[in-house]
Amino acid sequence: MKTIILRTASNYMLPLLLVFSVFILLRGHYLPGGGFVGGLIASIAFVLHAFANGLGNTKNLIRIHPGFLMPVGLGLSFLSGLSPMLGVGKPFMTGIWYPEKIAVIGGLGSALFFDVGVYLVVVGVTLTIIFTISEST
Amino acid sequence: MEVLLAFMIGTLYASGIYMILRRSLVKLIIGIILIGNGANLLIFLLGRIAKGSPPIIPGDSKVFIEAYSDPLPQALILTAIVISFGLQSFAIILVKRAHKVVKTDDLDEMNATDEFS
C-alpha cells in the first residue's frame, strides 16, 4: 500500500510503539503488561512499518533476521531460570533478586531477565511468522 | 451474570464445532479459534469472576486490602491464549499450503491418506 500518509505516520509511530513496548515490558511486574504484551506491541510496530514501507525496508531496518531473536530470547529465559541452580544452588526457576531497588524498573531479579527473554521470543516469533508469510504471498 | 457468560461459552463451543464440521478449510480454522476462545473463557468463568478488582496490589501496600479477582486463572488463560496464537498461526499457514498443494478447499476431498492403497 503505497501511501505517503501511512508511510509518514508509520515513521512516527514506530519509535513511539517501540518505546511503549519497552515500557509495557518493564512495568509488567507491577502493573498490567510484561514480556508477552510488550513483545506483541513491538512486533506490531514493525509490522505496521512493513505495511507502510514495504517489507524490504523494514528488514533493512532490523538488520538481523528476526528468527535469530528466538534462540536468543529462549536462551535468556532459560539461563535466568537456570541461574539459581548454578549460582546459589536453589531449584530451577527460583527467583533471585538484587537486594537494592533499581531506578526505572524497581527490583532487579532473574524474573526480569526471564521476561525480557519472553519479549525477545515473542518479537522473534511474530516477526518471523509475519515476514515469512508476506514474502510468500 | 454467570448464566449469560456460561451461555456465551456454550455458544462459542457450539459454533466452534459447527464451523469445524463445515468441510471448508477456512471455516475449520475459524471454528478452532472460536472453540479455543470458549475454552479460555470457561477457565475464566469457572475460576469465578469478579468485577472491578484486578489482581494488582495497589500502589504502596504490600498485600491486597480490598477484594481481588483470582489471578491464577488469568495467568493460565494468558498462557493458553499465547499458545493458541502459535497454533493458530501455524494452522492458518497449514491451510494455506494445503489449499495450494491439494488444490481444494473441500475437506471432503482431502482423504487420500485414508484411502487404502
Add this chain to the structure above:
Amino acid sequence: MLTAILSGFFFSLFLVFAGKFFKGKLAVLSALVPLGLFVYFASFIKRVSEGEIITQQYEWVPSFGVNLNFTLDGLSLLFSLLITGIGFLVFAYTAEYLKGHKYLDRFYGYLGMFMGAMLGLVLSDNLISLFVFWELTSISSFFLIGFNNTSQASRRSAILALAVTGSGGFLFLAGSLLLGGVAGTYSITEMVNLSPEIIGSPFYLWIVILLFGAAFTKSAQFPFHFWLPGAMKAPTPVSTYLHSATMVKAGIYLLLRFTPVLGGEEIWNTTLIIIGGITMFYSAVHTLFRTDLKGVLAYSTISVLGILVFLIGLGTEYALTAAAVYIVVHALYKATLFLVTGIIDHETGTRDVTVLSGLRKVMMPVAIAGFLAAISSAGMPPTIGFVGKDLVYESTLHMGDWSTVLTILAISTNVLVLYAGFVAGIKPFTGRLPERHSKVHMPGFLMWLPPMILALLGLIIGIYPAFIDGPIVKGVVKAVGMAGEEVHLKLWHGFNFILLLSAITLTLGILLYFLLKPSKKREKAIAKFDFIAPKELILKFGSGVWHFSNLWTRVFQNGFLRNYVSTIILFLVVLVGYSLFNGEQEFYIDFSSFSRMTYYEMILMGIMFLSVLFVVGARSRLTAVVAMGVVGYAICLMFVIYSAPDLAMTQFSIDTLTVILFVLVLSSLPKYLSISDYKMRIIDGVLSIGFGLLITLISLEVLSEPVNKDVSNFYADNAYILAKGKNVVNVILVDFRGSDTLIEISVLTVAALGVFSLLKLRLKRDDRELKD
C-alpha cells in the same frame, strides 16, 4: 538339560554368522549336534526306566512363577529320543538332499532352532516355559514351510499353518494362565497332585476346552487338520521331522502330559474319542483321493494323530500303552516313508504316484526301506506296526457298549492307513520302470541310509518288542499316571480274536490296494467337495473377516474429517451427558450464588453472541474474519469488565495479529463456500448445540459448588512479599509458574519454525524423489 535345549539355539545362532562354511561338505557335520544329544538322552534310559525322574531347575522370571525347571520322565524321554534320533538322521539326510542349496545354512538354522524348541517343550515342567517352547516350534515350522519363499503356495501354507497353530497357541496361553491361577502353580508335577482340586474347580471346563484347542490345532485334529497337508510344501526333511515325527505330536504330548491332571472325566474322554475318531477316519478316507506321495502321507499322518487322540480318549492302560507304542511305530515308518518319498522326488523330480513305478530297478535299498515301512504301517507281523495295531484293537474291544463301533472304526481306519502306506512305500517301486525314469540313479548313502536305519529299527523292535517295552513304553505309561503293570508288549499273542481282526484288516487293505489304483480322476472328483471342507470353510470365514474388517475400517476411517469430529463429539456428549444426568447427585444450579446482571454486560454479551452468529453465517471470508475480530474485541472488553487487564491487553494484541495473519493469507486461502447440504447443517447444528449446552450446564453446576481458594490466596499474599511483584498475574507467569511460560515460549518458537519451514521449504522438482 538346559544345555541340551540351548545347543539347538546356539547352533542356529552360530549358523547366522558362520553359515557360509556349512553350505558345503561340512554340512553333514551338523548332524553331530542331534547325534550327541541322542546319546546324551539315551544315557538316561536306564535311570528313567527304573522310575527315576531327573530334574533340573533354573530361575527365569520368578515374578511370573516362570522358571526353567526340566523334568525327564518316561514321556519326555520318549519324545527326546525321537527328536534327537530322527533329528540326527534328518540332519544327515539333508546334507545330501539339499546339497549345494544356496540357503542350506538357513535350513539347518531353522532345524536346529526347532530341535531346541521341541526338546524344551517336552522337558519343561513349567507350563509357561512349555508354552514358550510350544510357540517356538510353531515359528520354526513357519520358517521351514516357507523355506521356498518365492513360491506363493509355500508362503500361503506357512502362514496358514502358523495361523492355525498360533491361534491354538493363544488358547493354550489363556488356558495355561487359568490353570496356573486355579492351581496356584505352573509346575506340572505339582498340578498332578492338585488334580482333584483342579477338576473340581468351576473353571475346569474352560481349562479343558482351551488346552484341547491347543492340542487339536497343533496335532492337526479335525477340523483344524488342513494346515498339515499344506505344510508339505516344506522340503521333505521338514515333513519327515516336524510334520510327521515330532512337532505334530506336541499336541499328543500335551494331552498325555495332562492326562493325570485333567483326565478321567467324561468330557475329557468323550471329546477326545469323538474328535480323534472323526479325524482318524476322515483323513484316512482322504488318502484314497491323493496322488501326490506327500499328500497321501500327510493324510495318513493326520489319521494316525487321530488314532493317538482317540487312544488317549479311551484312557485305559491298554489304550495309553497303545498310544505310546503307536508314537514309536508311526515315527519310524512314517519318517521312513517320507524320506523315501524325498529320495524319489529328488531323483525323479516327481511325487506323482500315478506315474511312478518300477524304481526298485534303480534304487533297490530304497525300495527295501519303503517296503519295510509299508508293512509296518500296515501292521503286518513281524514289524512293530503289528504290535501297535494289536494294542489298538485290544483297547477298543475293552470299551464295553461302544466296543463294536469303535473297533469297526479302528479297523476301517487301519485298512485305509495300510492302503496309504502301500501306495507310498510299495507302489513306486513295483511294476515297470518308465522310460523317462530309466536314467534315474541311486542317491548318495547319506540319503538312503537314514530311511533304511529307521525301517530296520521298525523291524527289529517288532521282533524284540521288549527292546522298547521296559525301557521306554513302561516309562510313558507310568508318566501318564498308570501303573504300567497290565500290559506287556509281545509280537505274538497266539491265535485269538485280535489276530482275526488283524487278518481282516490286512486282507481288506491289500484288496483295496490292488483294486483301487491312485488316480487323478478321483483326486479331481473329490476336489468338487472342497467347498465344504474345513479348510475352505475357514478360508471363507477368513475372507469374510477380511471383508468385515474392510467394511468396519472404511466406515470408521472414512476419510471425512467432519465425520471424525462428529463421532468424537457425539461420544463425548453421550458419555458426559449420561454421567451428568444419571450420577449420584441430581443436576442442580444454584442461581442465588450468581452475581447480578447489568445492562452493559448484557449488551456486550448480546453483541458477542450476534457476532458469533454472524461469523457462522457470513458469506465471505473477510466478513467472517472481521466478525471474528469483533468477537475478540468483545472478549477483550469482557476481560476489562471482569478485572483482567493483562488478559485484555494480550487478547487484543493477539486478536489484531490474528487478523493480520488472516488478511495476509486470505487471498491465497480458498473461497468461503457453503458446501454442506441442508440436512447436514441441521444434523451438525443439533450436535453442536447439544455440545454447547452440555458445556453450559456443566459450568453452571460447577459454579454452584463451593471452591477452595488457598492457592490463589497464597499468590496474592506473597506476590509482593516473596516475589517482589505487584501484578500478581505477571508474578505467576514469570515466577510462581514460570516453567509454564518457558515452555509456552518454546511452543511459540516451534510454531514460528513450523511456519517458516512450511512456507520456505519447497522441495524442487528434482527433489520430489528425495524422500525419507
Add this chain to the structure above:
Amino acid sequence: MTLDDYLYYIILPVLSVSILLVFVRFVKGPTISDRVVAVDLLVTSGIGIIAVYSILTHQPTFLDIALILALIGFLGTVAYSFYIQKRKNK
C-alpha cells in the same frame, strides 16, 4: 446523584446504545468497507467505555488497556484496507 451513579445510569447506557448502533451498521454492511469502518468505530467507542469504566471502578489501570486499543486497533484497520485493496487487484 453521585458521579458514579451519573456515569452508571446515564453515560454508560448512552455509550452502550452507541455501540449497539454501530454494531447494527456492522451487521448491515453492506460493503466490507462499511464493516471495517464500523469495527474501527467499535474499537474507538470501546476506549471510551473503558475510560468510563475505569472511573467507575476507580482503577486507572484500565486506562492502559485503552492505550493499547488506541495504538493497536489502528493496525487492524490498516490490514483490512490493505486486503480490500489487494483483493480488488486480483
Add this chain to the structure above:
Amino acid sequence: MIEQLLIYPLLLQMALAIILMFAWNNTSTQKFISISGSTLNLALAVYLLMYVWQNGTQTVQAGNWEAPFGITFVADTFSATLVLLTAIAGLAVSSFSSGSVIPPRLKFGYFPIFHFLLLGLNGAFLTGDIFNLYVWFEIIIITSFVLLTIGGEKAQLEGAVKYFTLNILASVIFLTAIAVLYGLTGSLNMADLAAQVAAVENRTLVQVNALLFLVGFGIKAAVFPLYFWLPASYHTPPSAVSSIFGGLLTKVGVYALIRVFTLIFELDNLLENVLLVIAVLTLFSGAIGAIVQNNIRKIFSYLVICHIGYMIAGLGMMTEVAIAGAVFYLIHDIIVKTNLFMVSGVIYKLKANHNIKKLGDIYADFPKMSLLFVIPLFSLVGIPPLSGFWPKLSLIGAGWDTENYVVIGSILFASFVTLFVIVKLWGEVFWKNGEKLPELRNFPYFKTLTSVQKVQMVAPIVFLGLVSLYIGFAAENIQQLASRIAFELLDNQEYIDAVLNSAKK
C-alpha cells in the same frame, strides 16, 4: 544438586534445542550435537531411574515454591522409567534421523524441533501439575505438527490437517477438563488434587470431569472411537518422524490416563466399564484395521492403535497385576514401535516403496538385515519369550482374576491378528519376489548412502533390538519394575507425600 537430578533431562533437552537453533544451517554440527546430547541424556535417564529405584520418589519444586503453590516436577518410578524409554528411543531416532532425513529438511530446523519434542515428552512424564501437563502437551503437539508437515508434501499436508484438527480438539477438551477441575477444587497440583477431588461433595461433577479427561487423553492415546487422526497421518512424514511418533506420542496419552486415573480420580463403575469397553473396541478396531492395509506404515499405525487397547484394558481392570501388565506393555511397546517404524524406514530406503504388494526380496537380498528386523517384528507379536509376550501374562491373568472374559477374548484376538498381520507382512515383504520397481533417479537409496549414514540408520535398530531382547529375556527385571510401578500407582501415598511434604523434610 543431586536433588534436582530429575529435571536434568529437561534442562538438557532445552539446552540442546536452543543450541541447535544457533547452529541453524550447519547440519553436520547439528547431527553431532543431537547424537552426543542424546547419549548424555540416556546416561542421565539411566542414572535417574537407578536413583529413584534406590531412593524413592524425587521431587523438584520449581521456583522453590512449595507444593501446591509452585509447579512440582516429580519422578516416581513410573515417570523415571518413561524418561528412560524416551531417552532410549530419542537416541535411536536421533541417530536414525542423522542417517535418513534428507538435507532440505535438516536445514529447516528438524533437529531443534526434534529436541523440543523430546523436551515435551520428558516434561509430560515428569510434571506433577495438571496445567503444566497441558503446556507440555502443547509443545508435543506443535512439534509433532511441524515434524509432520516439514517438507510440505501433499500427503503430509492432507494428513496434517486431520491430525491437527483432532489433536487441537483433544487439547480443547483437556483444557475444558482442567477448567472444571480448577472450578471444583481451586488447585492444579496433582498430588494436592488427589485430596481435593476426594473432598468434593458433588460426585457427579467429579465423574463428569473424569470423563472429560478420559475423552481428551483418549484422543491423544488414539483409542476407539477417537483414534481417527492416527491412521490418517502416521504414514506420511519421514520415517524418522514416524518412529518417534509411533513409539512415544500415543503413549503420552496413555501415561496421562494412567496417571490421572490412579492419582486424581478413582475408577467408579461407569469409568471402569467405559475403559474396558473402549479397550475391547480399540483392540478390535486396531487389529482388523491392520488386516486390510497394504502400506507398511499404515499397518503399523493400526497396530499402534490396537496395542493401546492392551494398556487401556490393564488400566480398566485396575488390579496391581493388570496395571503392571499395562506398564510392562507400555515399556515394550515404546521400544518396539519405535524400532518398527525405523525398520519401515530402512525398507523404504532399500526399495523406495511402502506397499507390501509391491515390495519383496528383502530376505534374499539382505538376509542379515532381515534377521535383525525379525527381532522387533516378532517382539511385537509377542512370540515368547520376546518382549511382547510377558505383559500378556499379567493382562490375561488379571482378566481371569476379575472375570473379564470379553477382555481376555479381545486380547487373544488382537494377539492373533497381530501375529497374522506380521507374518503376512513377512511373507510379502521379505519372502516374496517383489515387483520390478522403477529406479528413481534422485531417491536416496540405501546403497547410495555413505557408510556413516548406513551405520546411523542400522545401529539404532540393532540397539533397540537388543533392548527388546533384554526386555524379553530379562523379563524378571522389567516385571519387578512394572510391579513396583503398579504398586506405587495404586498406593499413591508415597507420591503425595513426596510432593506435599518435601518442603518440610
Add this chain to the structure above:
Amino acid sequence: MKNRFLANILLTFIWVALTGSFAFANVVFGFFLSYFLLFIITRGSGRARYFRLVPKVVSFFFFFSYELIKANIQVAWEVGTPSFHMKPGIVAVPLDVTSDGEITMLANLITLTPGTLSLDVSEDKKVLYVYSMYITNREDFIRGIKNGFEKRIIELYS
C-alpha cells in the same frame, strides 16, 4: 544528526510521561532507551525541526480545535435532522506543501475535520484528493483548504 538528537529528546520525554516519573535515573534510562531504539530504526532520513515547533503547535492546536468543534456541530445537525442537505464529492486539491510530513499533516487534519476525508495523494505529491460532504463550488472549497490548514502548516514547518 541534529534531528536524531531531537527525536531522541522527544522520545525521552514521552518515556518520562508514560512512566510518570521525572526521577533522574528514569530520564537517563529513557534517554538511552530512545537512543538505542533510534539507533535501531533510523536510516538517516530528514526529520522535522522540533524546537521551533512548540509555540506554533500551541497556536495551531487552538485553531484546529475551533475547526473541529465547528465542523462537528455542522455534522451533528446533518446527522440529527431527518433530511439530508449535503452535496458530497471528491475534489482534487493542488498542493503547495511538498514534504511528506507536511502533506501527511495536512491530509490528517482534513480528515479529522468532520465532513471531509483525505482519500489519496497523487504519485507526484502535487494533488490531494479530498472527499467532502459540502461542496458548493470546487474553487471555494480548494481555497478554504489552502487558506486554512495548508497555510498554517507551511508556517509551522518553516
Add this chain to the structure above:
Amino acid sequence: MISVIIAVIATLGTLFVLLAAVGILRMPDTYLRMAVTTKAATLGIGLILIAAAIYFYDFSTTTRVLAIILFILLTAPVGAHLIGKASYISGNKLWEGSIMDDLKGKYRKTGKHVSAPKNPEGENEQEEEEI
C-alpha cells in the same frame, strides 16, 4: 465541583460518540459514514479521556491520557484515509447525490498494481515489495 466538571465533559464526549454512532447508521454511503464518524468519535473519546484524567488527577494517569489522545489523533485519520482509498479502489460507489468525482478514472490497471493515481508525467514508479 470536580464531579460536575467531569460529568459535563464526559457528557459532551458521550454525545459526540453517540453522534458518530447515529451518523454511521444513518449516512447513505461509505464515504459519508467515514466523514461523519472519524472525527466525532475522536473528539468524543478525547473528552471522555480528559474526564478520566481529571478524575484520577495524578501525573502518570494524565500523561497516559494525553498519550492516548495523541495516538488517536495520529491514527484515526490515517485509518480513515486508508479505508477510504481502499474502498474507492475496490469500486465502492459514491452516493447518488454526489456532485463531483475528481478521482474518477485516476486509478488504472497495470495488471499487477493499480493503486496509484495516474500522474501526468508518467514517471516510472518504483516497485516496492509490499506486504
